Amino acid sequence: MNKTEEPGTDDKPPMRDLLVSAAFELFTERGYENTTIDDIVRLAGVGRRSFFRYFPTKEDVVFPDHEHALAEMVAYLQAAHSDQDPVTTACGAARVVMRMYAENPAFSARRYALTRRVPALKTYEISVVWQYERTLAAYLERRFSHLPDGGVRAYTVAAAVVAAHNYGLRTWLRAGATGDAAASVDPALDMVRRTFHEPEDAVVLIARTGTPLWQVVQKVETALKRDSSGS
Amino acid sequence: MNKTEEPGTDDKPPMRDLLVSAAFELFTERGYENTTIDDIVRLAGVGRRSFFRYFPTKEDVVFPDHEHALAEMVAYLQAAHSDQDPVTTACGAARVVMRMYAENPAFSARRYALTRRVPALKTYEISVVWQYERTLAAYLERRFSHLPDGGVRAYTVAAAVVAAHNYGLRTWLRAGATGDAAASVDPALDMVRRTFHEPEDAVVLIARTGTPLWQVVQKVETALKRDSSGS
Numbered sequence: 001m002n003k004t005e006e007p008g009t010d011d012k013p014p015m016r017d018l019l020v021s022a023a024f025e026l027f028t029e030r031g032y033e034n035t036t037i038d039d040i041v042r043l044a045g046v047g048r049r050s051f052f053r054y055f056p057t058k059e060d061v062v063f064p065d066h067e068h069a070l071a072e073m074v075a076y077l078q079a080a081h082s083d084q085d086p087v088t089t090a091c092g093a094a095r096v097v098m099r100m101y102a103e104n105p106a107f108s109a110r111r112y113a114l115t116r117r118v119p120a121l122k123t124y125e126i127s128v129v130w131q132y133e134r135t136l137a138a139y140l141e142r143r144f145s146h147l148p149d150g151g152v153r154a155y156t157v158a159a160a161v162v163a164a165h166n167y168g169l170r171t172w173l174r175a176g177a178t179g180d181a182a183a184s185v186d187p188a189l190d191m192v193r194r195t196f197h198e199p200e201d202a203v204v205l206i207a208r209t210g211t212p213l214w215q216v217v218q219k220v221e222t223a224l225k226r227d228s229s230g231s
Numbered sequence: 232m233n234k235t236e237e238p239g240t241d242d243k244p245p246m247r248d249l250l251v252s253a254a255f256e257l258f259t260e261r262g263y264e265n266t267t268i269d270d271i272v273r274l275a276g277v278g279r280r281s282f283f284r285y286f287p288t289k290e291d292v293v294f295p296d297h298e299h300a301l302a303e304m305v306a307y308l309q310a311a312h313s314d315q316d317p318v319t320t321a322c323g324a325a326r327v328v329m330r331m332y333a334e335n336p337a338f339s340a341r342r343y344a345l346t347r348r349v350p351a352l353k354t355y356e357i358s359v360v361w362q363y364e365r366t367l368a369a370y371l372e373r374r375f376s377h378l379p380d381g382g383v384r385a386y387t388v389a390a391a392v393v394a395a396h397n398y399g400l401r402t403w404l405r406a407g408a409t410g411d412a413a414a415s416v417d418p419a420l421d422m423v424r425r426t427f428h429e430p431e432d433a434v435v436l437i438a439r440t441g442t443p444l445w446q447v448v449q450k451v452e453t454a455l456k457r458d459s460s461g462s
Contacts, residue, residue: 159394
């Protein structure tokens, strides 16, 4: 039997996880407001200082994976190929957050129930979401820098991506986080991608139904000639 | 001289305004964190209880018009004609917030400077913005209820409207809030309107430049026939 196969101390959950599960046990049992940090460290069997080493405040223990997901999102955006459509890349980056929730469905469902009940946690969550949104906006602002409306477009697309992602995620959470999170989130992100993705080098013609064909043809002919570099 | 023309007591700013200007004087002079509610009421010359009658917390005094703007937004949405495009209506409702900022440019600029410096105020502001967003989303969800993706579309459009509005507003605030706020905000909202406004009863055809005209004509003909109820 070699070292990596040995059971025992290596299987003990790290202190951080112990604190999170102690906290959630107490939050569920006696409510978030009625639980003190002292209660949490007592149940986890660790010192007060250990708590603050991992979590600056009581709110932070509710969102233990947020810093990690944010770092992963940044890495995803940095690794993205510049020839991929920026909106598609932003949607892919949002899926990093979805995967974090999907990795631990039971915990995600408990947190969702808690966050809905406690206004302080709702406020905290909104500012967490804002950090994701700003990260996506900063990326998109670089990618859209050649567009005259690149700045406003970057912030608007980032907000749309995050809103669609969160809508899909909430749908999954409300259904008890039992099914496939991607089945809720992906169609939502796809709506944003289709809305904002404008193929370059293309003609878009909008015509009322019932328009005489000759009129439409005239318009198409003019547009194709104007935009084509080959003629 | 009739009653309404009498100067004097009626010109005295109401207690609420006194508290707001005392607070901002102190925030600017000694910083937000170093100002207590006791300092504010002392400078305003009122009792502590008067402060709490108007503002539940110290953060609230920084956003004194928010409740009013939110109520005005709700009234705007309720009064909107149902034959107006929902996205256009949502953009109009966002302009309510813009007008609140534009009515008092000097105060808006001071608050912007303060909010950027104090993280607690930034968090408060983000949750204020979230309330506007939720109000727009609830309206859009009703208007989009006939669409298969009405829910996600409502939340996405609401987020896009708010993000574009705030981008325009920030541009104006960063320039010292001296020019016309609408000149920054309106083009931003217009981008969202154009992006999400899909005319009903219309055909959208997308073709690569260089596509032979006969191929495009064939597609147009098929699309117009399929969508037209008259043929």
